[in-house]
Amino acid sequence: GENVEQHPSTLSVQEGDSAVIKCTYSDSASNYFPWYKQELGKRPQLIIDIRSNVGEKKDQRIAVTLNKTAKHFSLHITETQPEDSAVYFCAANSDTDKLIFGTGTRLQVFP
């Protein structure tokens, strides 16, 4: 069935360090991979996305990479700041375009 696995479940980094979150998807039809940031009690907020015709996309301190062959995609945050602390969810679309979410990564950035 459709599934997205996400690792790690928790990630603690020192301010200024980089953070990497990895996801694996199962549906070969997936062609759209968004990343959402969710602060406590708030909505998932789209921070970056990538489509299957692109291998890498960058937006300031955030980058996402996609390996279609391996069905892996990753989120990279450089120069982390305390305000980056949140739960991050990866997702992949199905062939019917619903989003299948990963289990989330709780990122803590310590000053």
Place this chain on the structure above:
Amino acid sequence: EPEVTQTPSHQVTQMGQEVILRCVPISNHLYFYWYRQILGQKVEFLVSFYNNEISEKSEIFDDQFSVERPDGSNFTLKIRSTKLEDSAMYFCASSRDRTGQPQHFGDGTRLSIL
């Protein structure tokens, strides 16, 4: 920037009662979704809606659930007879197009069933 809006922000209901959760999608969006998130867990798809009909629904979306677009702006989720396990955060989302388009989420309705 336009946003998806949801009301109420928090709904407390007795088990067995009906609830209606309301959403106003972004105005030029055509595809609408409901997701739910049980506390501490991942976001789960419930249903998608396009052109005034359900496009897809998950196993969670059983006969107790229904969706409606009663007018040109609102999109509602109704749970006919709530159960304790329906307690969760319910998010509405909308997208302009279907294939590979960003889905924008509302702030959610926290549903608490007593």
